[in-house]
Amino acid sequence: MKALYDIPAPAKLNLFLHVTGRRADGMHLLQSVFMLIDWCDTLHFELRAGGALSRQDLERPLPADDLVLRAARALQAASGTAHGAHISIEKRLPEQAGMGGGSSDAASCLLALNRLWGTGLSLPDLAEVGLQLGADVPFFLAGRNAWVEGVGEQLTPVALPPARFVVVKPADGLGTASIFGDPQLNRSSDAAIISGFAANPYGFGRNDLQPVAQRHCAGVTQAIEWLGSQGLTGRMTGSGSAVFARLPEGHRENQALQAAPAGWQVRICGNLEAHPLVGWAPSDD
Numbered sequence: 001m002k003a004l005y006d007i008p009a010p011a012k013l014n015l016f017l018h019v020t021g022r023r024a025d026g027m028h029l030l031q032s033v034f035m036l037i038d039w040c041d042t043l044h045f046e047l048r049a050g051g052a053l054s055r056q057d058l059e060r061p062l063p064a065d066d067l068v069l070r071a072a073r074a075l076q077a078a079s080g081t082a083h084g085a086h087i088s089i090e091k092r093l094p095e096q097a098g099m100g101g102g103s104s105d106a107a108s109c110l111l112a113l114n115r116l117w118g119t120g121l122s123l124p125d126l127a128e129v130g131l132q133l134g135a136d137v138p139f140f141l142a143g144r145n146a147w148v149e150g151v152g153e154q155l156t157p158v159a160l161p162p163a164r165f166v167v168v169k170p171a172d173g174l175g176t177a178s179i180f181g182d183p184q185l186n187r188s189s190d191a192a193i194i195s196g197f198a199a200n201p202y203g204f205g206r207n208d209l210q211p212v213a214q215r216h217c218a219g220v221t222q223a224i225e226w227l228g229s230q231g232l233t234g235r236m237t238g239s240g241s242a243v244f245a246r247l248p249e250g251h252r253e254n255q256a257l258q259a260a261p262a263g264w265q266v267r268i269c270g271n272l273e274a275h276p277l278v279g280w281a282p283s284d285d
Helices: 067-079 101-116 123-131 137-142 176-180 194-198 210-216 218-229 253-257
Strands: 004-022 028-048 053-057 084-090 146-150 154-157 164-169 243-246 265-270
Touching: 004 101, 004 137, 028 101, 028 164, 028 265, 053 067, 067 084, 067 101, 067 123, 084 101, 101 123, 101 137, 123 137, 137 146, 137 154, 164 218, 176 210, 210 218, 218 243
Parallel strands: 053 084
Antiparallel strands: 004 028, 028 084, 028 146, 146 154, 164 243, 164 265
């Protein structure tokens, strides 16, 4: 019988994102809260002998050397395993959206192959591997909604009340480098504290990247205005072009899906209390 896993890779929303400084190496210092939502990619893993890695794209085509294959190779190198895998990907999360899709895929890959290959790496070990792949990967590995600081590696779990959101990805994407490289980006926000966020979790702060993003990508402004036409207050998530708005209690969900422009992706999402793969690697606690 073949060893197989079918694994979800959920997206995240940045409830706020403040840029508080910049390190000597050019990396930006951030404060944010990352929240898991139930919009997911699905990855399928099949054990292969001899260390060979292969990938099949079941939905839209991905780059030849994407984060999933890089994560698999990184785990092979870190663990010394002789195993390989065939990985099939159902890619449903939009790209250049600021929702962490690539990082989530990489994290789910690390968790799945760590178990499939029996490599036995702990969660801190996987986080060290994951941080080399992307700043958001350790968040998805940890698997809890989190207050995030540093360059994305300092995580403090936070509890969030259940809520529903409209997530809108306009047709245009937005590259992270163009936003963080813009000289007009505000890099000096005052440091916030968790208690301030906890008093108003779905209305706290702002996304410091949004003004720059709106100059680079008209779709961000259009999506926010479209949400406003539905009676909702939109905010950009992350450094991509997707925006979101919380649905008030009693709001009819079908209202938020009316008259979306062609080429946009609009989805009603709920937040997750925890990643579906929480507990797949020992925490070393």
